[in-house]
Amino acid sequence: DAKTTQPPSMDCAEGRAANLPCNHSTISGNEYVYWYRQIHSQGPQYIIHGLKNNETNEMASLIITEDRKSSTLILPHATLRDTAVYYCIVRPRDAAGNKLTFGGGTRVLVKP
Amino acid sequence: NAGVTQTPKFQVLKTGQSMTLQCAQDMNHNSMYWYRQDPGMGLRLIYYSASEGTTDKGEVPNGYNVSRLNKREFSLRLESAAPSQTSVYFCAISGTASSGNTIYFGEGSWLTVV
Numbered sequence: 001d002a003k004t005t006q007p008p009s010m011d012c013a014e015g016r017a018a019n020l021p022c023n024h025s026t027i028s029g030n031e032y033v034y035w036y037r038q039i040h041s042q043g044p045q046y047i048i049h050g051l052k053n054n055e056t057n058e059m060a061s062l063i064i065t066e067d068r069k070s071s072t073l074i075l076p077h078a079t080l081r082d083t084a085v086y087y088c089i090v091r092p093r094d095a096a097g098n099k100l101t102f103g104g105g106t107r108v109l110v111k112p
Numbered sequence: 113n114a115g116v117t118q119t120p121k122f123q124v125l126k127t128g129q130s131m132t133l134q135c136a137q138d139m140n141h142n143s144m145y146w147y148r149q150d151p152g153m154g155l156r157l158i159y160y161s162a163s164e165g166t167t168d169k170g171e172v173p174n175g176y177n178v179s180r181l182n183k184r185e186f187s188l189r190l191e192s193a194a195p196s197q198t199s200v201y202f203c204a205i206s207g208t209a210s211s212g213n214t215i216y217f218g219e220g221s222w223l224t225v226v
Contacts, residue, residue: 034214034215042219042220043116043204043218043219044155045217049214085154102155102157103154
């Protein structure tokens with residue numbers, strides 16, 4: 001699986017959009033970008049994934065650059081409950097069984 | 113955390129004792145994983161199993177053994193617990209390609225070795 005690089009931490013104001021960057025310059029053509037988050041020692045939770053087109057669901061939006069070497073997770077209206085560690089992972093969609101490793105993630109603190 | 117059940121949720125061990133963490137899934141996925149997470153740190157892969165009957169080492173396998181008993185169950189054993197193994201342990205399963213290969217995690221098992 002390709003390696004990812006994320007800032008270790010960031011703050012965000014409640015009600016504002018939170019933009020979380022992720023670099024994955026060694027991503028290969030068959031690898032998807034996945035985002036997960038972990039709220040205070042709970043098991044990580046799936047947020048969204050994409051290949052090359054921008055994706056949106058009820059939780060967030062995912063913007064992937066045209067060269068696919070970086071992406072941004074957008075939480076459109078951050079709430080205090082969005083305070084968590086966010087992990088960006090890249091791996092093939094059919095990689096079931098492959099070693100699955102997480103980087104350090106970005107610790108997001110949403111402030112009132 | 114639906115679909116992935118870990119037991120026990122909390123355990124205190126004395127140094128040198130042994131124990132087994134159990135993980136069971138009801139989602140019929142092939143791949144299962146064990147991670148540990150130390151306070152303020154990220155997830156580190158201990159062992160994983162691509163399918164029933166196979167297991168492979170992750171980043172930090174020393175001091176652990178695993179068993180993929182069947183498709184549903186993947187256990188993690190500490191033969192001789194050490195204080196350095198105090199951590200939160202997460203079991204995870206990986207979905208199929210048709211489900212987007214989403215990863216599902218259990219609620220975690222808090223282990224303290226004194």
